[in-house]
Amino acid sequence: MHIWLRAIRLHQWVKNLLLFLPALAAHSAGGAAWSMALLGFAAFCAGASSAYIVNDLFDLKADRRHASKRWRPIAAGRFPRQHAKVLAAGLLIIACLLALVVGPLFLLVLLVYLAATWVYSGFLKRVVLLDVALLGGFYVLRVVGGATASGVPLSAWLVAFCFTFFFAVATVKRQTELTRSHNETEKIRGRGYQPGRSGWLMALGVLAAGVTGAILIAYGFSPSAAALYARPTFFSWVAVPVGIWLARALYEGWHGRVDDDPVVYALKSRFSYLVMAAVIVIVAAAF
Secondary structure, three states, X not given: OHHHHHHOOHHHHHHHHHHHHHHHHOOOOOHHHHHHHHHHHHHHHHHHHHHHHHHHHHOHHHHHOOOOHHHOOOOOOOOOHHHHHHHHHHHHHHHHHHHHHHOHHHHHHHHHHHHHHHHHHHOHHHOOOHXXXXXXXXXXXXXXXXXXXXXXXXXXXXHHHHHHHHHHHHHHHHHHHHHHXXXXXXXXXXXXXXXXXXXXXXXXXXXXXXXXXXXXXXXXXXXXXXXXXXXHHXXXXXXHHHHHHHHHHHHHHHOOOOOOOHHHHHHHOHHHHHHHHHHHHHHHHHO
């Protein structure tokens, strides 16, 4: 069972909590909205796990040469490929059935997400810059799915924040891979980046982090925030802890001290929980 849980990357399900974000950001108290979001969460968890297995099958040769990814169940040979294919197909069926219960439109969003991840795993992850943009886009699709499932109007502010924030996080992921590579002339296997030319990637991450902070500040002075908060300008201060977290992640990524998966890095870091606590306090003060 442990091997199965590792194969489906159970810890990655935390990303799908973004499906609850539209209802949370809109201060929705409707039970039906949260129930549908919960079903959508389950559908995305099953679908995403299916996509992760497909990705591991695509990256099998590269993962076996990777310092840490070679220990993944499929790459290490501890989870047979045939079993992995059956599991991926089963999870896909479960995801689609759950999504259909939520609604046809939600099913469409899920299928778009899955199709994008398959194309990404197939060859787009090798396209410089586009791969990072797609990683950010996957998070946005989760938010779109959450809004569709809960019936909450999709906020342009929320979409813009999620894309720029996770774009910055994606650059941290790639920067970490580049820093950890010991070969200064060859491209990293399965990627299009070269370690000796990574400065521009760091610059993009810094730019995305800056835009993320600007979006949070601007939102605090917007009519949208005024409609939801008694002291909306207080919300702008969220940019401070979020900006500090991104700056630290970019710095750690530059030095190769971030886990291959930034989600694991965030979950293991006490600093992340301190930042989250600061965000909660600031948002509470804005009410």
